Amino acid sequence: MTATTDRPKVSLRQFWADLPTPGRWLLSTVAIQTLGRGLTLPFTVIYIHEVRGIGLGTAGSLLALIAIVALLVTGPGGSLTDRIGARRMLLAGTFAQLVGCTVLAFATTVPMFVVGFVLLGFNFGVSWPAFNALIASVVSGPVRQQYFGVNFALVNLGIGLGGVIGGLFVDVREPMTFTLIFLADALSMLVPIGLLLIPLRHVHGRAEHPEDAATVGYLDLLRRRPVLWLTFITFLCTFIGYGQIESGFPAFARQVSEVSTQVIGFAFAINTLVIVALQFTVLKAVTGRRRTRGLLVMVALWVVSWLVLSSAGLEPGALFAAVAVVAFMGVFGLGEIFMQIAIPAITNDMADDHIRGRANAVNAGAFQGGAILGPIASGFLLEHDLSSVFIGTMLAGLVVMAGAIVVLERQLTAAENGVTAG
Structure with missing residues (x-):
């Protein structure tokens, strides 16, 4: 990860001092508003399959529905973000999340889960670009x-704390415990709604379209080769990463490694601890350096993590399996840091202000595409006892991703790739 000289110094105090007031407001409540998401994230597939008695394959498809709906609304959501402003779109999405979690809290049938996940998908689709x-x-x-x-880091802090609390609280023999965590997730949405309605009511997040600027559509964006390659990389990151964390990972941990829900909750906590503890260390290491090199580090870490998880199936139900499951989430989390620093920054540094909503929508669409195929693939493979094929698919995808990152690096300018001018 070579860089030129005069790299900017990174410290938490300086970062906070450089933030404008709206930025401080946005950061100050992140951990609180994501706590509810952490309560439900590790246990959704367990809730559907083990508590409500719906097949694992169907459960994976239901989770994929979130991403399908998100993908459908991401394009219109990005365009509306550029036209009416990010704040309004965030309000609409967050309210949909509140209602969706309430529906899921009492869902007992596939149609009820469909309604709840459609509302969650709407939120994810419009909120990401916004x-x-x-x-x-x-x-x-x-x-x-x-x-x-x-x-x-703060998002993961909230999710991690929620995972710990959820792991200690939920019991597959007591359906009401799952109802309560989904209701808590719904109530946590009141925090961002209040934030957007009161202290951030004057921040619309909309840029005026320059009179001499050409109209830019989604196809125009995808014709730009760096955008196309970054979109492909984002898709793979999700298929191999986040598309599995909510479905493939907990399903593998329960069905193949035979660990308890408490172990899964603790694994999410370790994931959070790694991200929160090492966030600024990684930031200092990568600031002023090529972001694509950080993505290659991520690939290497994720290869190690999936190999570790595969070993958890060697001694199902044993202490070794539990340690491997937890270690997977720790190593995976370190890789996540590199990804979440690089991809959003590259996306927004490549985009002009007046098309920022659409640029982020393209990236979000790739994310949703991976989130659609990820749960479907893992649900099918694990339901048919093809755990080794499941692990092999993840590793093959990482090899392809490494090649795509190398290609992307050649097409980015120094500024887009985060290299500080010396």
Whole structure:
């Protein structure tokens, strides 16, 4: 990860001092509003399959429905973000999440789960481009990359704490415990709603379209080779990473490694601890250096993590299996840091202000595409006892991703790749 001289110094105190007031508001409540998501994230597939008695393959398809709906609304959501502003789109998405979690709390049939996941998918589809556009509208320069990294750490702090609490609280023999965590997730949405309605009511997150600028559509964006390659890389990151964390990983941990829900909750906690503890260390290491080199480090770490998880199936139900499951999430989390610093920063540094919503929507669409295929693939493979094929698919995808990152690096400018001018 070579770099030129005069790299900017990174410290938490300096970062906070450089943030504008809206940026401070956005960061100050992140961990609280994601706590509810952490309560439900590790246990959704367990809730569907073990508590409500729905087949594992169907459960994977239901989880994929979130991404399918998100993919369908991401394009219109990105365009509306550029037209009416990011704040309004975030409000619409967050309210849908509140209602969706309430429905899931009492869902007992596939149709009820469909309704709940459709609402969650709507939120994810419109909120991703809107949130990133809102951040980019209030934070610029090197602080923007740092913001994405710190925000990611705080998101994981909230999710991790929620995972610990959920792991200690839920019991597959007591369906009401799952109902309560989904209701808590719904109530946590009141935090961002209040934030957007009161202290951030004047931040619309919309840039005026320059009169001399050509109209840019989604196909125009995808014709730009760096955008196309970054989109492909994001898809693979999700298929191999986040598309499996909510479905493939807990299913493998329960069905193949035979560990308890408490172990899974603890694994998510370790994931969070790694991200929060090492976030600024990684930020200092990568600031001013090529972001693509950080992505290659991520690939190497994820290869190790999947190999570790595969070993958890060698002694099902044993202490070794539990240790391997937890270690997987720790190593995986370290790789996540590199990804979440690099990809949002590259996306927004490649985009002009007036198309930022659409640029983030393209990236979000790739994410949703991976999240669609990820749970479907893992659900099918694990339901048919093809755990070794499941692991092999993840490793093959990482090899392809490494090649794509090398190609992307050749097409980015120094500024887009995060290299500080010396």
